[in-house]
Amino acid sequence: MPALQAIGLSKVYGAGETAVAALDGVDVTFEAGRFHAIMGASGSGKSTLLHCLAGLDQPSSGVVRIGDVDLTTLNDEKLTLLRRDHVGFVFQRFNLLPVLSARENILLPLAIAGRRPDKQWFDRVVAAVGLTDRLGHRPSELSGGQQQRVAVARALITRPWVVFADEPTGNLDSQSGAEVLGLLRDAVTLLGQTVVMVTHDVHAAARCDRVVFLRDGRFAYAVEDPTALLEGSR
Numbered sequence: 001m002p003a004l005q006a007i008g009l010s011k012v013y014g015a016g017e018t019a020v021a022a023l024d025g026v027d028v029t030f031e032a033g034r035f036h037a038i039m040g041a042s043g044s045g046k047s048t049l050l051h052c053l054a055g056l057d058q059p060s061s062g063v064v065r066i067g068d069v070d071l072t073t074l075n076d077e078k079l080t081l082l083r084r085d086h087v088g089f090v091f092q093r094f095n096l097l098p099v100l101s102a103r104e105n106i107l108l109p110l111a112i113a114g115r116r117p118d119k120q121w122f123d124r125v126v127a128a129v130g131l132t133d134r135l136g137h138r139p140s141e142l143s144g145g146q147q148q149r150v151a152v153a154r155a156l157i158t159r160p161w162v163v164f165a166d167e168p169t170g171n172l173d174s175q176s177g178a179e180v181l182g183l184l185r186d187a188v189t190l191l192g193q194t195v196v197m198v199t200h201d202v203h204a205a206a207r208c209d210r211v212v213f214l215r216d217g218r219f220a221y222a223v224e225d226p227t228a229l230l231e232g233s234r
Contacts, residue, residue: 001032001067001068002029002030002031002032002065003030003031003032003033003066003067003161003162003194004029004030004053004064004065004066004162004194004196005028005029005030005063005064005065006026006027006028006029006049006052006053006062006063006064007027007062007063007064007065008025008026008027008061008062008063009023009025009026009027009049009052009059009061009062009063009064010023010024010025010026010059010060010061010062011023011045011048011052011057011059011060011217012060021217022045022048022217023045023048023049023052023059023217023218024045024216024217024218025062025218026045026049026062026214026217026218026219027219028049028212028219028222030162030194030196030212031194031210032194033188033192033193033194034188034194034195034208034209034210035184035185035188035195035197035207035208035209035210036194036195036196036197036208036209036210036211036212037196037197037198037199037204037205037208037210037211037212037226038050038196038197038198038199038211038212038213038214039198039199039200039202039205039211039212039213039214040213040214040215040220041215042200044214044215044216044217045214045216045217045218046198046214047166047198048217049198049214050164050166050196050198052064053066053162053164053196054083054087054089054162054164055071055074055079055082055083055087056083058072059072066082066086066087066161066162067086067161069082084109084112084113084158085113085158086158086160086161086162087160087161087162087163087164088154088155088156088158088160088162088163088164088193089155089163089164089165089166090148090151090152090155090163090164090165090166090168090184091151091165091166091167091168092166092167092168092170092171093171094139094144094147094148094150094151094171095151096139096147096150096151096154097139098138098139098140099138100138101135101136101137101138102131102134102135102136102137102138102139102142102146102150103135103136105139105150105154106122106125106126106131106135106150106153106154106157107122107157108154109154109157109158110157110158113158115158117157121157121159122157124191125153125156125157125191126153128153128156128183128186128187128190128191129149129150129152129153129156129183130149131146131149131150131153134146143176144171144172144173144176145172145173145175145176145177145179145180148168148169148171148172148176148180149179149180149183151168152168152180152183152184152187156187156191156193160193161194162194162195162196163184163187163193163194163195163196164195164196164197165184165195165196165197165198166197166198167198167199167200168180168181168184168197169181169199169201169204177204181204181207182207184197184207185207188209202229202230203230205226205229206226206227206229206230207226208226209224209226210222210223210224210226211223211226211229
């Protein structure tokens, strides 16, 4: 079963003559246990697609499935619970709470859900992102790269069905960005996660297993060997 699937997905903003179709009948499937990228020119609909796939935005028509759950059939309460319990998010802005330590920020999704952390999984995630000696630090005491590491760990702590990353390296320098991409790569390879990332950077996309391209709100094509993108960019 695919980890994630869109069928005939459309999203229209506005109405009448001012209507804008951000997505226009997108059909795309994302296999489990792989690192996927979504690319396209500015205005191609890639962020809108990510937001609809993640249940952050309601499509105008079509179907979104995470596993065997059709998001478009869920009411607001059930959609909120699904996002909380089964979806991880990593954004360009780290979205950490400044008054909480790194440990508390990582565990926040479980605290909100009233769930006790699995110590073995917590230790594994923290070790994977290299934060073992930074857990007592607040965000202001961490570098940008370290803050994004906290955000990645927070996205993984619930063992989500899918992790969505929206330009996760956009606010980082090249070295920190490469480290975060390595963490997402390891989340797939070592922890068995499924990651779907929006990016405009071919070097970031080259770290993925598959890249989906959008054009004018439609699925254009997919690249199964993303390292070939680097050759085309030279």
